[in-house]
Amino acid sequence: MEPLISVIIPAYNCEEFIEDTINSVLSQTYKNIEIIVVDDGSKDKTSELIKAMSEMNPSIKYFYQSNSGVSMTRNKAINESKGEYVAFIDGDDLWYDTKLQKQVDKLVSGKYDACFCGHISWYMDSEKKISNIVKFENENIAYEYIKSEMWPQTSTWIVRRDTIIDNDIKFTPKCNWGEDVEFFTKVVSLSKVCFVDECLSVYRIRENNSLSSxxxxxxxxxxxxxxxxxxxxxxxxxxxxxxxxxxxxxxxxxxxxxxxxxxxxxxxxxxxxxxxxxxxxxxxxxxxxxxxxxxxxxxxxxxxxxxxxxxxxxxxxxxxx
Missing domain, CATH: 1.20.58 (Methane Monooxygenase Hydroxylase; Chain G, domain 1)
Structure with missing residues (x-):
């Protein structure tokens, strides 16, 4: 039987994008999924859009919390998840429809604990798109990961849930820079890691609102x-x-x-x-x-x-x- 994948989606004031994001998950060729969406106190129409989609599709599970930041939002979603694996996608990103299937095939065939893929950076103001593929030389990549000049983006990852729960790995609360680097550094230090050598995720960058910009x-x-x-x-x-x-x-x-x-x-x-x-x-x-x-x-x-x-x-x- 195909393993259940819990898809983790933190959402905050993303009414313009959240439907497309969720639809890109629903469109996956891999179907044994649950979608855990945690609304982090959105003040726009994000909440009602997610609720409407969850009423139409029972695989979507909606949770609300008062604004606590992206780390607490992801942690809550992981705690609510039931899957053998958890996959991450932010509320304004997109997946190609074969992403989960290709990663699960790789995970299962090699008995890996975690898998990432390449991503496309989409600068929405300029419509510029850049392909990003990170490669490491072996499956025990802790030192290589620390040394890397570029890390796999959050929405490219799938991780065995037991690796996260058994080792008490959490996104650091109230941390809004580098929380993903810290989290996945711990994951790769405790895991046998593989990757799919394709760009299967799209990272939408709203340049006017981005901390990095x-x-x-x-x-x-x-x-x-x-x-x-x-x-x-x-x-x-x-x-x-x-x-x-x-x-x-x-x-x-x-x-x-x-x-x-x-x-x-x-x-x-x-x-x-x-x-x-x-x-x-x-x-x-x-x-x-x-x-x-x-x-x-x-x-x-x-x-x-x-x-x-x-x-x-x-x-x-x-x-x-």
Whole structure:
């Protein structure tokens, strides 16, 4: 018998897209699914649209909660799910109709715990579409995943539910940046992972509303949230049972987070925002000068960027703490 897949859909003020999103799930060639939609306190017509669709199709299960953020919304949906696997799609994304079937075939044939595929980034303001396929060399991909410059997008994943529940993996509440990277880093560290080498998901990017598109105005927010996310992961790896990763593997991952990921996000953020006078004081309030310089001194990138490091160091010396 084909395994039941629980499709997790967080929804918030997405009346323009939610019907198309749900219909792309209903149109899957793989039919043994339940659709768990959690409305995170929408103030538009999202709620009534989902309710109307659920009345017409019993596979759609609708839940409502007061606004709590996307992490709590996904966590609630996972808790309400009954499937052997859970698949994720956000309330404004789309799937090609063979996505689930191709992934389930791969999961079952190789007895994998998780599977992802490629996705298309659709910039809706410009109608530009870009294909993105991430590949890893083996099925135990924790270190490769940490090192990656691009991660599989949330709506590309299917994960065995037991992997999530038995290991108490959750999306971090009140985290609105990097919650997906943190969640799936934990998943891949505890799983045998496969991928389908096709773009089977569409990530719709509403550029005017996207946090990432407003990067220059969100420097401090990005810096804080990203640093906290990597620090949480470092702590998690420190406490991870050796049955999943041995001490050498864990040490390698922790070293990469500490010596590359955290310094790089600091350097990258400063590189983009260093000329914006209003940001300098805010940065100084976040980091003590010596901590910032030490962080840069400890930076161990894959390619030495002496010019960038020297430039930023000289600018940091002018910060008043």
């Amino acid at each position: 407003d990067f220059s105005k969100k420097q401090v927010y990005y810096l804080n949230e990203a640093k906290k996310m990597w620090e949480r992961l470092e702590q998690w790896f420190n406490t991870l049972d050796n049955n999943n990763l041995n001490e050498v593997q864990k040490a390698k991952i922790i070293s990469y987070i500490r010596n590359y990921r955290i310094p790089f996000l600091l350097i990258n953020t400063l590189w983009h925002g260093i000329k914006e006078k209003e940001l300098k004081e805010k940065y100084a309030n976040i980091y003590k000068q010596q901590e910032t310089i030490d962080c840069i001194n400890n930076f161990k990138p894959k390619f030495t960027r002496v010019d960038i490091k020297t430039f930023i160091k000289s600018k940091l010396l002018k910060f008043k703490v």
